[in-house]
Amino acid sequence: MKVLLSLVLCFGIVAPAGALEAIGEIRANLDDEELNWQVLRQDDGSAMVQITDIGPLTMIDLHALGDGSISIGLIFHGKPSRDTSPAGLTIDMRPDRGAMAGTVWESEDEPPRMQIDLLELAGEGRIRADFSAVLCRRDAADDCRNIQGRIDSSLGATP
Template identity: 80%
Template sequence: RQDDGSAMVQITDIGPLTMIELHALGDGSISIGLIFHGKPSGDTPPAGLTIDMRPDRGALAGAIWESEEEPPQMSIDVLDLGDEGRIQASFSATLCRQDAPDDCRDVEGRIDTWLGAGP
């Protein structure tokens, strides 16, 4: 959970691709990278998705966990890139320790954050 932290978002257009990088801070950190072909939409799943977690407490603490082997899954409920943009989505992934790739965990979560100035 990152409810008590803050989120940083970067949206980059490179040719026909749009990349959205979301980095949330709180009890550790989580980074989610989304790549869309063309204009991003909640109706179209991302063409690329990566998830990295760096927990600082609990059973997963002390390591970088990343989605390298199996591609994560994401269901986008709301994606608005306007001035007060917003993303609401849920995800699931198998994350493996960067320093011990055979140690993997299934995780799931929900994103609900402003992408622009916010309310």
């Protein structure tokens, strides 16, 4: 209910609350605080996931809302698969509660790690993966926290 209320407040003018469908979730533990986010799709098929091919690179940008917001960006050389580690990985988080609320936390100095269990781009697409990172405040780079989490989401193509 908390997530739906946040979404209504964020998207209420643009789309009616019934037009949003959860297609996946991201769960994480940030210094022993449990956080949850939903990856959403609207009735028109647009989702909070973008897959872009640029020459030999494939980029997957995944955004989710719930306990604030989280964005995970993956870059692959060639065709992405569960057997291919991302060549680039970034995580940005904006929590909306607790001591860390109101600021941007990002993976800058130490590269995040990801173990991909499933990555399918065909059809609706799907990703299941575990991740971990050290996230530091954008406005105070010496304030850093450990995050560990799990992604289980459709990649948003309309079935």
